[in-house]
């Protein structure tokens with residue numbers, strides 16, 4: 561039996577001292593019901609909670625653990641770095657190595673600045689785009705997540721085409737005025753928004769493959785359409801590849817779809833599990849960043865030697881492993897096929913979206929190509945499914961609107977176990 565006594569006790573205790581008991585909201589399981597499990601350790605494809613339960617890991621720290629947990633080369637690199645002190649706040653050689661590696665792996669990046677999180681990367685990227693163009697507005701897409709910066713916590717308002725509305729208390733109307741939110745995969749709406757804000761759009765920011773409304777692929781021509789609009793209107797195109805960077809290919813989604821942004825934001829995998837982010841792009845734009853340019857951006861711990869060591873050990877393994885992405889795609893396709901077969905056998909019409917090692921099962925019979933579609937999912941049913949899967953030792957992201965992340969440690973045998981758990985869970989929630 562699946563005992564979670566210790567986790568429950570820890571959650572009680574945590575809520576006394578930490579808002580909601582967690583340091584990032586999705587961890588609290590509010591979207592799926594029940595209490596979060598507290599993690600003790602993880603290795604390879606498995607994560608272990610405080611009660612000693614073992615789970616097959618499909619969150620993988622929301623992406624970074626693409627090589628599986630406790631990767632020995634990353635751990636060795638970190639241990640070596642630690643012995644030389646944890647931080648200097650001064651330049652180091654390893655930062656050059658990191659920057660060079662990123663520029664080599666992602667050809668659209670000619671220069672790059674390291675930061676400490678994906679949120680910092682996107683906040684800095686739009687400031688840079690505004691500074692570079694001298695314009696104010698940013699266009700983003702419904703259901704895309706770009707971290708918790710004020711400019712991104714904006715919903716499409718009543719005058720959606722020209723100004724948004726705060727999506728969280730604490731975000732001012734003034735800030736919301738400068739963000740325009742349009743539906744994902746809708747180039748026509750982008751055209752409209754650009755026309756309505758003539759000569760005042762600094763940037764279009766997009767997850768080239770959306771992972772934060774569940775996995776949603778770009779429609780044919782969508783990314784190309786954005787590129788054309790940006791070229792025609794002098795707008796900076798930002799691909800937020802915090803999730804897809806080093807996840808879909810060594811050069812991220814831009815390598816897969818062959819569309820080059822002006823600025824790319826990175827995070828998650830780039831830190832190998834340490835808190836790291838980065839933004840980079842065309843030399844001409846990046847040279848607007850201080851100290852060489854006028855756009856201010858800084859960080860006491862940016863380029864931290866331990867974080868750089870972890871990230872570099874991650875990226876060098878990705879570079880060396882010629883079959884990493886084809887292997888990941890193959891194993892995830894096996895998972896997709898197994899899940900689909902299970903749904904078919906039970907006569908359930910749900911929708912699976914997948915690309916490479918990102919996959920989502922939406923509890924809706926309709927095709928999911930934007931946030932409106934994703935929201936048609938039966939969230940209550942997803943919550944039940946999540947809890948049944950957890951009982952059966954499969955640790956899924958605790959929300960319908962998150963992608964599952966497959967790591968290199970997931971074997972065909974483990975895929976069979978996940979599929980079996982899924983079939984049993986589906987049967988239980990539909991009886």
Ligand SMILES: *Cc1c(COP(=O)(O)O)cnc(C)c1O
Pocket residue numbers: 677678679680682705706707708767771772800801802803827828837
């Ligand atoms: C996770 C994520 C972020 C935010 O990164 P943090 O490191 O959590 O601040 C931004 N953009 C995308 C696409 C993400 O997936």
